[in-house]
Amino acid sequence: MITLVVNGKKHLVDVAPDTPLLWVVREELHLTGTKYGCGEGICGSCTVLIEGKAERSCQIKVKDAQGKKITTIEGVTNHPVKKAWLSDEVSQCGWCQPGQIMSAVSLLKEKPQPTDADIDSAMEGNLCRCGTYQRIRTAIHTAAAMTGKGGAR
């Protein structure tokens, strides 16, 4: 049995210890907002926060995530990034967006007022085939402005 702390809740899961965290989150915890895209850590669809930092859950064995604070898209509520994603109408097919949002949340935590270059460097690991990149840049600036004006409203 492996103990995971996801979105503030403790879970006991009975899985092979080498199972990628991605599949445990999706199949055991039924948190399917975290997506599979490549299995190689190169597309960013599976991005979650571990101790507040964006990580590729397809590259992390579940045994290595034990006891760490894990946040998935379902655990990000009322965040300026989500509001900005709506107001700037980022989503198209939507598959990559939870991963994009997790990376953006992590970026803003580190750099509350990122430049375009900061955005590019933090977000280049998140692929989008629909081509929402321009709106992602805009939305991150929008979210930063919301935070700058006194946090989520």
Place this chain on the structure above:
Amino acid sequence: MNDIMKVSRRSFLTTSAMVGGGLILGFYLPGRDYAIAAKSSAALFAPNAFLRVGHDGAVTFIINHSEMGQGVCTSLPMLIAEELECDWRKVKVEEAPVDPAYNNPAFGAQGTGGSTSTWTEWERFPKAGATAREMLIAAAAKGWKVDPSTCRAENGRVIHKSGKSTGYGELVDKAAKMPVPKDVQLKKPEQYKIVGKPLHRLDSPAKINGTAEFGLDVRFPDMLTVLIAHPPVFGGKVKSFKAERAKAVPGVKNVIQVPSGVAVAATGFWAAWKGREALEIIWDEGEWARLNTPEMVKEYAHMAATPGTIARKDGDPDKAYGLVPRKLTAEYNVPYLAHATMEPLNCCIVPRKDGCDIWTGTQSQTGDRNAAARILGLKPEQVMLHTTFLGGGFGRRANPASDFVSTAAHVVKEIKKPVKVVWTREDDMKAGYYRPLWYDRLMAGFNEKGDLIAWWHTIVGQSITTGTAFEKMLVKNGIDETSVEGARDIPYAIPNLLVDLHSPRLGVPVQWWRSVGHSHNAFVVESFLDEVAHSVGKDPFEFRRVLLADKPRHRGVLELAAAKAGWGSPLPAGHGRGIAVHESYGSFIAHVAEVSVDPKGKVRVHRVVCAVDCGRFVNPDTIEAQMESGVVFGLSAALYGEITLKNGRVEQSNYHDYPVLRINEMPRVEVHIVTSKEEPGGIGEPGVPTVAPALANAVFAATGVRVRSLPIRAEELKKG
């Protein structure tokens, strides 16, 4: 408009006329559609297949086109809501089940593709809304004992001229008993309150909180996750296999042979993965193991030098070409391309005593349902297909052979338990269906003044529809429409013109890929035309303008894009601009790309200006998004996209060797929409074709190197 659209529109109108009583009877089938629309809720007002109103006044639209990012789950409801006069804040959307009532009028089957969703529903959906509105008004008027003409509908309420009003929710029971009006008056465009406005997408909230359900997210108790070991070579077969080691992996439940390979069913993805890794299979690779991309390109080049089947002939190209004083010849080739949707392919099937349920993100509902029924020995109506959101489609999820659904059907037939068959990214990349490899030979002849007198375009590439259910509709006199679209209908005024085609038959599975034939032909035609312009010393924009004198919509977008991009204005040193214009799916697009190329040959795209004339439109923000999307899709292919074969094996496997554009390479994209009263055109695909030629033409302007082969290779642009 291309031929297929003309044909589709024509047959669409004929069908409507034939059913007598017009659109209402033919498309609404009131009795039966009531049952479909009302199925999931009791006691509702469901006057036709496309909407129902609940007692709480909430309106649910039942949408028959698949949502793959292109925004149909918002734009199509807007078309209905415009006439229904409902409260937009209370609308919900459901994907339609499979039923003839939900057929795409252009296909005669339920499916999404060919950028058809908006124009095919431009009449039917507003009529669905208006019919319901009239019945709600009639119900209110009857209750008030007033003439319906003294009432109007607004924001989910029927309002009498005296000022009294009732919400739709309170009227549903009475409205359901009202006669269905035979003919309804539709608004004039100047009366629109919703259509033409940049409304927010209805699916966005679910897509940013993780609750939007895609095929891969579907779950049932005791469901097994299944991975398929696909043959390493297309058309390969299993000779023999040993399953012992696979079965020894904890969680692996079944290992079975299916027509497309060996299936490993397990309690979860990871166990299935490990089980598949442990399989020992001996393959009969079949005849296609001999395929190597470089040799194929050479073979295609030989074919291109011989006459093909004629797709179009104007004037006397032979004679004219012989007589012209100046000539230009060039050969182009573009590779196989994968769709590489972010959500890999998958299909979930749950068997029932009396049939089965399929959950999948498909663009081809009728075909997929029927394929599953055939395999499972069921009647089509015993198979319920539920369309989930699609994590990208780009044509891949409209497979004429229903490959992912058929595979799942074969698996469930053996295992008889709920299964979810999943393609890994590597399977998705290697197991097929690609945009064909193309080779083109072009010759142009012009007079002393530089006027284009003759044009000869020979196209070589596999037909994507031959051997499929679409062959009858799309292959005429040996010409697959999808092979020549965008080349045969070249818009430029050239008196002597020949377009011919070779369609080699090979075992590489090919399929439509966003913008289909246009994806390749626009690149070739618009690049070669640029070559011609430069060779006669003319400005590529002016050269096109003159040749498009009697093509106002082409010229309109060309001039708009050029003006907005500042065509002709100075650029920083090392930068270049390229322009291209093309019509596809009833829409007209021009792109101007601005690039620079570093000494190592790396292309940087700084800015792309897009002008689009898609006729009347529903949601300008959707159009803008689709144009941004087309730029990224087109750049990904032109800069990186390439599937190659070595001994019949696909050499690429994942995003590291099949790269796509990343955010740090994203240019500034500006979209300018032409206000138009023309018939609505498509928007999902037309934003792709002109991206590659605008880019390649810009690279030429920046470096003097002409790109005739995609993807663009840095070594060809490297200085020194």
